[in-house]
Amino acid sequence: MSPNELSLLLGLVLAHLVGDFVLQPRHWVEERVRRLHRSRHLLYHIAVHGCLTALALLVAAQLMPGSPGLPAVLAGALGVAASHWLIDLIKARLPGKLRWFLLDQALHLVVLCVLWLAWLGSLAPLESLGAWLLSPTVLGVAAAYLIVTRPFSFAIAMVMKRWSSQLEDTGTLAQAGARIGMLERLLVLSLVLLDQLTAVGFLLTAKSVLRYGDLRESKDRKLTEYVLLGTLVSVASTLVLGLTLRLLLES
Secondary structure, three states, X not given: OOHHHHHHHHHHHHHHHHHHHHOOOXXXXXXXXXXXXXXXXXXXXXXXHHHHHHHHHHHHHHHOOOOOOHHHHHHHHHHHHHHHHHHHHHHHOOOOOHHHHHHHHHHXXXXXXXXXXXXXXXXXXXXXXXXXXXXXXXXXXXXXXXXXXHXXXXXHHHHHHHHHOOOOOOOOOOOHHHHHHHHHHHHHHHHHHOOOHHHHHHHHHHHHHHHHHHHHHHOOHHHHHHHHHHHHHHHHHHHHHHHHHHHHHHO
């Protein structure tokens, strides 16, 4: 994949992000939910996306020799605008939940990828991407990130079960500890893979500072020991996984 080809894809994605999150006021979204296809602001929104897509394609046409001409630019912009109108209209009928937001953005990304491949007139970039995704490095890193989420959460919960039953209700958010631990392990794994082990110490220090006030005020020694033990188990297991993966990939 050449730099210009990658730049075109990134330019289309950037145009989408600007159109969806910078140039779309909140009241446009609210009116779309209320009025659906009768919303004039929905038309404004897709017009913005069409213009931004056309701009990205026009720049690509100037930088990439042999690029399609103005009719292809107009067809691409109209295609993105029409698909955006349909996807956003369907999303407006759905409840405002995270999964629908992610699906909405994924569909827009698929449309942009189809436009990108059609503009290039070749599936070679897709084949290169497939070969990269199936490489041992990518598969190993993906497996490691998956392991430190739910599988490690279950394993650590089982390790800590003998002590969690001794704690009283601390009044914390439901599942908050599990989510914090999951994010903590994702950060630690990222730092290990980037060979930034020193930063892991800063992460632990920051967490200790944040939790110190709560633990001191509660004056609950059991809770303090439980949090400390859980953190050490979580971080130590992630360090072992990350260092093991690095050794395997470097061998």
